[in-house]
Amino acid sequence: MNISKSMVGDIAVIKLNGRLDLETSKTLKGLTKELMADNHNKMIFDLTDVDFINSSGLGTLVSILRDVNSKKGNLELCSLAPYIQEIFEITHLSSIFRIYENEEEALSSFAVTENKTE
């Protein structure tokens, strides 16, 4: 699992690369803990380059989602390959995550949210 992070305004865009399983998802959990300790609670996970995810990876994503929600933050997912998306569906997780086609759409969802709260 390679992870690269960039900030777009106050939104952390996190590109994941490789496998998201029991071993590798620890790194991701660590990174998001750091972000939240710094009060960064808006995140996009770009899964374009994730070629494998299983329930351990999903479990980590749910755990991060719960942390983010409890801080009134946002976690958006984008760019899931169809076979990755299917694993979300089999496990009924497509209903609790917001999943976008691409990074742009995920980013603009924040704009909409902010407009709404204005």
Next chain:
Amino acid sequence: MNISKSMVGDIAVIKLNGRLDLETSKTLKGLTKELMADNHNKMIFDLTDVDFINSSGLGTLVSILRDVNSKKGNLELCSLAPYIQEIFEITHLSSIFRIYENEEEALSSFAVTENKTE
């Protein structure tokens, strides 16, 4: 083995991708036969994305080199990863192939050759 071909003047630049072993090198041999049948005898093989080569792949390259030489053409190699280069050295093939750092250098070698023959 994925192969993509582009022409720069009369020089065929062939990008190889993946494994070059007994199975996969057949495709490459086939492509160069077609090129030579069309009288294209100047070639550059770009090995940037070759992640595995063994003696079967090397044997195919030597066989193509012989074909090209017999037609008074040129075969230049470029962009070998260090560990790929080492296999050329172990098998003493770095002495019979001209190997360039990158495609640009390989291309400019043709310019020099042509200047010389003028």
Next chain:
Amino acid sequence: MEKHPLHYASLELNNSGLCIKITDDILKAFLELTSLDDREKYRLRVAVSEIVTNGYFHGNKQNAQKRMFFSCNVFNNRIEISVEDEGDGFNDDEVEEKYGAAGEYATGGRGLKIVEKVADRVKCGKTDNGRFRVSLLKYVNAEPVEAIGQSIESY
């Protein structure tokens, strides 16, 4: 059903988190020998990774002294995979108790559901030498239903 696999792999590994990736790499390589489509290949890889993860984590309790056993048999019409750990196994009641109430925001409890969804047949139980084994069968070409479960039953 024919008894001898076309292709056969058997592994024994020290229990570690790396087992998950290594068995997946090997399964991935073996799946290239089958006519499953890419989607089915991927689903099967996920299911098997669930079983291996469970063996490493719940069965062998992340203990590096324990061993993990993996086999993969490719037949003309089916794939049989088995994973063995050196733990005590589990029963369905435990699992129901653990996750029954947690709902969609549970951080675990999805592995076996994926396995059930993907496999044509799953079987768990103790082996003669006291290991816990989970076996999975997946048909590659559609097969009459009455034939299911004959070979994997007999270990």
Next chain:
Amino acid sequence: MEKHPLHYASLELNNSGLCIKITDDILKAFLELTSLDDREKYRLRVAVSEIVTNGYFHGNKQNAQKRMFFSCNVFNNRIEISVEDEGDGFNDDEVEEKYGAAGEYATGGRGLKIVEKVADRVKCGKTDNGRFRVSLLKYVNAEPVEAIGQSIESY
């Protein structure tokens, strides 16, 4: 030297060109369990692919009815790999005759040279059940020379 490998894989495959990639995928996965550096890993993968290619091509003569046997044992200080085909094997004189005069422009005859260069020990011979086996040993950490070749000798 310790007798039981830390990690062990044993494969049986239908003879096909795919064997070359599949055994390489599996070796690659197993090499992640060792402390060899990337360059050594790659050299070893090439050497093993030479042996497998030879088994598929020269030993089993590309015959899809024949079988290929592969094993990989990772010990603390070494890796042992064996490849078996169902052919008759060869002797050094044959090979010398075939390629002795061809020189650098020969299109073949480089496989065994790579194997010799990379391996710490290679051994060829018939097995009890009439297969032809090539075994390769590679040390992972430097070892006193007198220890070489004890375990691979005894099959």
